[in-house]
Amino acid sequence: MSIEGRVAGLVAVVTGAASGLGLATAMRLSEEGATVFVTDIDAPGARAAADMIGPSAQARILDVRREDDWAGLMSAVESVAGRLDILVNNAGLLRAGTIESCTLDDFRLQNAVMSEGVFLGCKHAMPLMARQGGGSIVNISSTAALQGFSAVLAYSAAKGAVRSMTKAIATHCLERNYGIRCNAVLPGHIHTNLHGETATPEQVERREHSWKPLPNGAFGSARDVAEMVLYLASPESRYVTAGEFVIDNAVTMMPARISAPTI
Numbered sequence: 001m002s003i004e005g006r007v008a009g010l011v012a013v014v015t016g017a018a019s020g021l022g023l024a025t026a027m028r029l030s031e032e033g034a035t036v037f038v039t040d041i042d043a044p045g046a047r048a049a050a051d052m053i054g055p056s057a058q059a060r061i062l063d064v065r066r067e068d069d070w071a072g073l074m075s076a077v078e079s080v081a082g083r084l085d086i087l088v089n090n091a092g093l094l095r096a097g098t099i100e101s102c103t104l105d106d107f108r109l110q111n112a113v114m115s116e117g118v119f120l121g122c123k124h125a126m127p128l129m130a131r132q133g134g135g136s137i138v139n140i141s142s143t144a145a146l147q148g149f150s151a152v153l154a155y156s157a158a159k160g161a162v163r164s165m166t167k168a169i170a171t172h173c174l175e176r177n178y179g180i181r182c183n184a185v186l187p188g189h190i191h192t193n194l195h196g197e198t199a200t201p202e203q204v205e206r207r208e209h210s211w212k213p214l215p216n217g218a219f220g221s222a223r224d225v226a227e228m229v230l231y232l233a234s235p236e237s238r239y240v241t242a243g244e245f246v247i248d249n250a251v252t253m254m255p256a257r258i259s260a261p262t263i
């Protein structure tokens with residue numbers, strides 16, 4: 001275990017950590033001294049990610065929709081590491097669909113992963129964190145929760161739930177004096193596999209072009225988000241809870257110049 005770093009000696013669980021924001025976050029936490037449980041529904045992906053990160057990481061299979069998976073993970077974390085300091089609820093997926101075209105199955109799938117999954121993660125991490133006197137939960141929402149993109153109705157709904165659930169959990173922990181902080185991160189458009197299913201290369205090109213006026217471009221990197229998660233996970237943010245942190249290069253603030261995605 002590293003004895004130096006911004007989260008040195010702390011123990012973290014990151015969901016959806018086989019790729020994208022979750023992988024970048026697991027890597028940053030590990031670089032700064034944390035022991036990281038790299039969890040994902042994608043078993044080979046989780047193992048490859050843990051191998052890449054090194055000995056401070058270990059892979060666990062976790063479908064965030066399954067309560068028994070969460071219970072098993074928490075038992076394993078407690079018996080292997082003895083504590084849990086950081087939970088990053090990151091797992092997600094995107095299915096395009098408007099209020100007219102989105103099926104009930106697609107609505108339920110996205111809300112099961114991104115709303116119920118966050119609910120279950122917070123619920124199962126809380127007893128362990130409360131018992132040891134504190135911890136930090138970081139929930140990955142999205143600017144879709146602020147803007148309500150018409151083309152991704154169910155995704156927007158799930159991310160809105162994450163935003164409000166985060167505040168309810170944070171205030172509950174304050175009322176109970178658990179010492180657990182809970183914050184939400186709202187990324188804009190970040191280069192990952194998430195958009196693979198819904199955006200054609202032409203759509204990505206069009207979006208990049210329409211956002212050209214912005215310095216630094218339309219898409220951020222996974223690392224941009226990981227740096228914010230690291231701050232919220234670390235003791236540096238000890239006075240920060242029930243917050244929401246937008247990482248979008250001001251795209252949300254400039255609706256007249258930038259239209260919502262048409263995918």
Ligand SMILES: NC(=O)c1ccc[n+]([C@@H]2O[C@H](COP(=O)([O-])OP(=O)(O)OC[C@H]3O[C@@H](n4cnc5c(N)ncnc54)[C@H](O)[C@@H]3O)[C@@H](O)[C@H]2O)c1
Binds near residue numbers: 041090091093140143
């Ligand atoms: N990329 C963006 O532009 C963007 C913007 C805002 C928010 N987000 C959010 O960031 C999070 C990470 O997305 P990403 O962009 O890195 O995408 P990604 O597709 O690269 O990673 C998502 C990961 O979640 C895993 N996953 C999916 N369903 C799961 C389940 N039921 N249980 C456990 N793991 C599951 C996948 O296997 C994958 O490894 C998501 O919550 C996403 O909504 C992404």
